[in-house]
Amino acid sequence: MGAPPSIRLSPLADIPAGPARSYAWLAMSARLVIPDRVDVETDLSVDRPWWQFSVRYNIGAAESIPVARMHGRESEGVMMSWGLIPAAAKGDVRRRGPGRLYADYVGSGDFRTAWLHGQRGIVPLAGFYLWQRTAAGHRQPYYVRLVNRPVFGVAALWERSVSEEDEVIESCALLTVPANPLLAEIDSDDGQMPAILRREEYDVWLRSRVADAKELLATHPQTRMLCHPVGPYVNDPRLDGPELLRPVSLEALEPQRRQAT
DSSP, rough: OOOTTTTTOOGGGGGGOTTTOOOOTGGGGGEEEOOOOHHHHHOOOOEEEEEOOOEEEOOTTTTTEEEEEETTTEEEEEEEEEEEOOGTTTTGGGGGGOOOGGGGTSSSSHHHHHHHHEEEEEEEEEEEEEHHHHHHOOEEEEEEETBBBBSSSEEEEEEEEOOOOOOOOEEEEEEEEEEHHHHHHHTTTTOEEOOOOOOOOOOOOOOOOHHHHHHTTOOOOOOEEHHHHHHHHOOTOOOOOOOOOBBBHHHHHHHHHHHHH
């Protein structure tokens, strides 16, 4: 099958190959799909929708993503940089941390204060990518989405870092929990998945006490999730289009991989 005309697909040999544990290419949090704003606000309504965004198919680290959070007694939708920058970094983006945090450890380390201060958010997604290490040593991407939920919210933690020049940078990370069997089979190295919230949990997550909020961080059932293999072009951050979600035949990819090697 030929490449779709709306994007230029690089040969497999041109796609960067990072180390097996690289956040840049392999980690669950490395690639997200963001829905259209209208669809998001149908699922995740906020009092003050300041955010401005459109559908994206290949969001990577350090890019701007939509986040719902509390501001006083009202909820608001804002844009934040993806990948936590500690408050102590004083706006130094070189100290950007992970795009995700294990939920089990969210109350410790550099971001303990943010957690205890209730700096919780919700990142609306249409889906995300996982990479599977094949027997031949290739990294096969899969697209993951939910059954009958074109938009779903993922629990997040946000932080504010202020530079010496008073420039404010707000950043966030997705919270992760142990993967269900479906996703653990794909990403056996990592064993984590996003902490997906049910719609009825959105308000509780944003407004409740810390102890009550942490009770919501649970593994989403595999029966409510779908996944399929996609082409390797999602590895290239320059590409961003609906063609990246197209299912592929793993058998059809093998001849191309042999040529690339």
